[in-house]
Amino acid sequence: MNAETSGIGVAPGVASGPVARLAAPPEPPADTGPEADPAAALERIKAALESVATELDARASRASGPSADVLFAQSMMPRDPALAERISKALSDGRSAPRAVAEAFASFRASLEAAGGYLAERAADLDDLRDRTLAELLGLPMPGLPDPGHPFVLVARDLAPADTAGLDPARVLAVVTEAGGPTSHTAILAKSIGIPAVVACPGAGGLADGDPVLVDGRTGAVTADPDPAAVQAALEAEERRRAALEAGGGPGRTADGRHVQLLVNLGSAADLEAAAGADSEGVGLFRTEFLYLDRAAEPTVAEQTETYRRVFAAFAGRKVVVRTLDAGADKPLAFVDHGHEDNPALGVRGIRMARRHPRMLDDQLEAIGAAAADGEAEVWVMAPMVATAAEAADFAERCRARGLPTAGTMIEVPAAALRADQILRTCDFASLGTNDLGQYTMAADRMNGELAELLDPWQPALLELVALAAEAGRELGRPVGVCGEAASDPLLACVLVGLGVTSLSMAPSALGEVRAELAARTGADCAAMAAAALAAADAREARAAVR
Structure with a gap:
């Protein structure tokens, strides 16, 4: 065939x-009408939700890397008080327990989708949580x-x-x-x-x-x-x-000897051993959210310092780029009043949190500075969701006041890419987060399958923004890297290098592929690939032209 x-x-x-x-998920049974004891039914449902969350916690503890991060984030959703409130209301309105669960999840899903951005990304995960909760409640096989x-x-x-x-x-x-x-x-x-x-x-x-x-x-x-x-x-x-791939190793280089730093992403303490053992020049993205997200109270400076010390010790002699706390939107903190936002993905998240809670950022920088002074890693620090040169300048000043001489910014907002020359005059480096930059550029939810073509990191519009930032870095003598998923695509990595990117950060499993592809291309090859991608009409054409 x-x-x-x-x-x-x-x-x-x-x-x-x-x-x-x-296999197809379990279908909720037909609504049988009001529960004889709605309060007791609500307790049974809460127990089912907690059982689902506990199982996800257990899976997260056995996993590492992105798997652990995603599972932990998912385990928080069944415990959301807003979900329980919607279930309680459905029971009060005369729904049976299974129907109340199904309707509450549907309502919750619609709310997340309407919020857009990061919250909308998590809406699809609710279907699986609904199915698991119903299976637990009804004694059916777990999906x-x-x-x-x-x-x-x-x-x-x-x-x-x-x-x-x-x-x-x-x-x-x-x-x-x-x-x-x-x-x-x-x-x-x-x-x-x-x-x-x-x-x-x-x-x-x-x-x-x-x-x-x-x-x-x-x-x-x-x-x-x-x-x-x-x-x-x-x-x-x-x-x-x-x-x-197994035969290759060492620093990233093109066929004519152009050096491209190959770095790893680090998202949790559980990843540390594998990340440190990878054949890389260090960490290009150290996500620090895991220190905050699973806690009822803010971590102390001493606790943070000890965690950073372990990471810096594991990468002694190598670079570690620390991204400060990227909370808000889909990553709310239990100990912070985030307030109501009609569109959290476009609201107070990332560096914008420092406007409301400046001490949190200062404490984090103090901890990073203390750990860096005690170790032998080359510690760089960058802020997420920077949109203006003023934000970048303020962050750099805060870093230097705490003994951190190399301060940079994430470029994941189109405004930051468009004004990269102004931003890079105030700080030491930039790192492009292509996942967020792509979704904000194309106004497309990252998890919406219908929009997958718009979200493709090969989109020429996204690559133009990368080129703008990289060119600003070249003119000012500032390194500009990529730490989004685009860096782990071997052919796209060559395009990024052709656009002027100086470092690529990715999952450890992608290092060999990217290193081998770069070694097979000269700098001129990469530049020609970048030109072909930029000249394309869309992502599919760009990928085909480069291949």
């Missing part, structure tokens, strides 16, 4: 095997991955974080989803685990259990009933590619 469909390749690799589809008794290619409409984080590469050969985008949870987690993945693939709906398929996570091609000779050739080429 050799029927080929395509989506967006988000995790490199080639795999072939039979399809196993994700989960198929188990056909042999390795398989997992095909689904979409995957919940709880399912994606639990994927076993020994059982799941590849992942193909109809929905999702290049920065969705499925994409990020599959890449971190090392499983080939293709998202936003409409043709996946026509694949049935048992159908043999060939999946290419680099190109996004999914071939049903592939020719055995083609499968053999693809797998042999994949083996050669992996062998070449």
Whole structure:
């Protein structure tokens, strides 16, 4: 048959095997009318919600990296008091317990979608939480991955974080989803685990259990009933590619010797050992939110200092770029009154929190400064969600007052990219967060599968903003890196270098791919690739032109 469909390749690799589809979730039973004891029903539902949250906590504690971060964030949602309030109201309105759960989750989902931005990204996760809560409440089998008794290619409409984080590469050969985008949870987690993945693939709906398929996570091609000779050739080429990756190492360089720093992203203390053991020149993005998000009270300066000391000791002699607290929007703090915002994604988050709570930022910088003074890592600090040169200047002044000489800014707001020359005059470096910069540039929710093409980091409009920031850095002698998901795409990494980016930060699993691709290209090759991408009409054309 050799029927080929395509989506967006988000995790490199080639795999072939039979399809196993994700089972359909449990359907809530028909509404049976008012509960005899609404108060007792509410307690049963709260117990079910807590059971679901506790299981996600347990999974998060066994995971590391992005998997742990995503699972922990998801475990907070069943515990949201607003959800319990909506369930209570539905019970008071005469709904049965299962129907009250279903309606409350639907209402909660609609509210998150209406909020837009980061909160809207989490709306899709509510479907999985609803299904798990109903299964717990009704004593039904918990939704989960198929188990056909042999390795398989997992095909689904979409995957919940709880399912994606639990994927076993020994059982799941590849992942193909109809929905999702290049920065969705499925994409990020599959890449971190090392499983080939293709998202936003409409043709996946026509694949049935048992159908043999060939999946290419680099190109996004999914071939049903592939020719055995083609499968053999693809797998042999994949083996050669992996062998070449394992043989490579050392600093990132183009074929003509241009140095490009290859760095890792670090999101939690659980990641530290693996990140420090990776063949990198340091950390390009140390997310510090994990110190704050799972607490009822703010961490003390002493607690923060000790955590930073451990990280800096693990990277002695290497660079560590610390991003200060990026809270607000989808990452509320239990000990901070965030107030009501009609659109939290465009509200008080990131560096804007320092306007309301300046002491929190000062305490964090004090802790980072104390730990840096005690260690041998080269510590840089950057602020998230900077939009103006005044914000960048204020942050740099705060850093230097606490003994931190290298202060920079994230560029994830289009205004910051457009005025990068002004911003970089006030600080020492910049790092582009392409996930946020992409969604703000295209006005498109990162988790909306319908908008996956707009969210593709190959979008020429996004690349133009990268080029503007990189050019400002070149003229001023300031390094400009990329720490978003775009940095882990080997071909796109070459484009970014061609645009003038000086460092790339990614999941440790992506280092080998990017290092090998850079080593095969000269600086002139990268510049030509960048020109081809910028001249394209859209992301699909840009990717094709570069290939």
